[in-house]
Amino acid sequence: MKRIAILTAGGDTPALNATIYGAVERANALKIEVYGIIRGYAGLVDPRTPHVRLNPLFTTIPELDPCKGGTLLGASRTYVDPAESELLGQIGSRLKKLGIEGLICVGGDGTINGMQPLSEMLPCVLAPKTIDNDLGLNYLDEVHEWNEAGDRKELLTKPQREAIQLDEIINFATPGYATACFVVAQGMERIRTTAESHRRIAIVEVMGRDSGYIPLGSAYGQPDVILIPEVPLDMDRLERRIAELYDLQKHVVISIGEGIVDSTGHQLGAAHKSFDPAGNVVFSGAAEELKRMLVKRFGDEFFDSRRKHESGDSAIFTRKVGHTQRGGRPILFDRFYATQLGGKTVDLLHQGKNNVIAT
Numbered sequence: 001m002k003r004i005a006i007l008t009a010g011g012d013t014p015a016l017n018a019t020i021y022g023a024v025e026r027a028n029a030l031k032i033e034v035y036g037i038i039r040g041y042a043g044l045v046d047p048r049t050p051h052v053r054l055n056p057l058f059t060t061i062p063e064l065d066p067c068k069g070g071t072l073l074g075a076s077r078t079y080v081d082p083a084e085s086e087l088l089g090q091i092g093s094r095l096k097k098l099g100i101e102g103l104i105c106v107g108g109d110g111t112i113n114g115m116q117p118l119s120e121m122l123p124c125v126l127a128p129k130t131i132d133n134d135l136g137l138n139y140l141d142e143v144h145e146w147n148e149a150g151d152r153k154e155l156l157t158k159p160q161r162e163a164i165q166l167d168e169i170i171n172f173a174t175p176g177y178a179t180a181c182f183v184v185a186q187g188m189e190r191i192r193t194t195a196e197s198h199r200r201i202a203i204v205e206v207m208g209r210d211s212g213y214i215p216l217g218s219a220y221g222q223p224d225v226i227l228i229p230e231v232p233l234d235m236d237r238l239e240r241r242i243a244e245l246y247d248l249q250k251h252v253v254i255s256i257g258e259g260i261v262d263s264t265g266h267q268l269g270a271a272h273k274s275f276d277p278a279g280n281v282v283f284s285g286a287a288e289e290l291k292r293m294l295v296k297r298f299g300d301e302f303f304d305s306r307r308k309h310e311s312g313d314s315a316i317f318t319r320k321v322g323h324t325q326r327g328g329r330p331i332l333f334d335r336f337y338a339t340q341l342g343g344k345t346v347d348l349l350h351q352g353k354n355n356v357i358a359t
C-alpha cells in the first residue's frame with residue numbers, strides 16, 4: 001500500500017487533529033503517503049475540492065498540531081447516499097486517479113453510514129470520535145425502538161452492523177468525550193458558586209443528543225441532580241428532590257441532557273417552538289422547558305417565602321454549556337487515545353482490512 005486518504009466527518013471534537021497526527025505518524029513509519037480530504041464527505045462529492053498532502057516528505061507537517069482542537073481538514077455533515085450510484089462512481093474514479101488505496105474516515109454513527117457505499121469501492125476504516133460517546137448505541141434494537149419518533153433514519157442493515165462488530169464496541173469511550181466531560185464538569189463547579197451566592201436553582205443543559213453519557217460525565221463537577229435522556233423525567237420526584245435540597249443547602253445545581261424526554265417520551269427541548277427572523281424553527285431547549293415546568297409547579301410562594309429580600313433575579317435560571325464542549329484543546333487522555341487510534345487505522349488498512357473500526 002503506497003497512498004491512503006483521511007477525512008473528518010460529522011460534528012467536530014477537540015481530538016480530531018490528534019487522530020490525523022497519529023495516522024500520519026504511523027503512515028510515515030510504514031512509508032505510506034497520506035492525502036487529507038477537505039471538509040469530510042463533502043470534499044469527496046465536490047471534485048473541485050483540493051486535497052492536502054499530509055506527509056509529502058514523510059515528515060510531519062508543522063500545521064498538524066495534535067494539541068489543537070477542531071480539524072485541520074475541516075468537517076461537514078454531508079453523507080453520500082448509497083442510491084446515488086453515478087456520484088459514487090465519480091468518487092471512485094477520482095480516488096483511483098489520485099492513486100488512493102484506502103480511506104480513513106474519522107467520525108461517528110453518521111460517518112459509518114457514509115462509509116458503507118465507499119467500502120464497496122475501496123478499503124475503508126473508521127477512526128471513532130464523538131463527544132456524545134454514543135457510537136453504535138443508535139443501532140441497538142431497543143434504542144432504535146425508543147427513538148422511532150426521532151431523527152435516526154440512516155440505520156445500518158444487520159449484516160453491516162455485524163460485519164463491523166458494532167454491538168461489541170459500544171462500551172468504549174470515543175475520543176472527544178473525555179474533553180467534553182472535563183468542560184461540563186468545570187461548568188457545573190463554576191455554576192455552583194454563583195447559584196450558592198444568590199440562593200438560586202441552576203439548570204445547566206449539556207450536549208449529547210439522545211445519549212446520557214455527557215450529563216453522566218458532568219458528575220465530576222458534582223451537580224446535585226443529573227437528568228439523562230434514557231430515563232423519562234419524573235416531575236413529582238424531581239420537585240420533591242429540589243424542595244428537599246433547597247431547604248437543606250439553599251441552592252440546587254441540575255445537569256440536564258439536551259435530549260431529555262418527558263413521561264410520555266416526548267423531547268422537552270422540542271416542546272415549545274418559535275421562529276427566528278429568517279423563519280427557521282427555534283426550540284426553547286430542554287433547560288428552558290424544565291424551568292417553565294418547575295416555575296409552574298412551585299408557584300410563587302415556595303421561593304418567595306425562602307428568598308424574602310431577593311427580588312432582583314428569578315430563583316431558577318438556565319444556561320447551556322454549548323459548543324465549548326466541542327471546542328478548544330483536547331485533554332491529555334483524548335490526545336493520546338486519539339493519536340493511538342489514528343495509528344491503528346493505518347495498521348488496519350495496511351493489514352488489508354475493510355469496513356472495521358479502530359479500537
Ligand code: F6P
Pocket residue numbers: 011130131132207208209258326
Ligand atoms: O453530535 C455532537 C453534537 O455536539 C451533539 O452533542 C449536539 O446535539 C450536536 O452535535 C450539535 O450540532 P450542531 O453543531 O450542528 O449544532
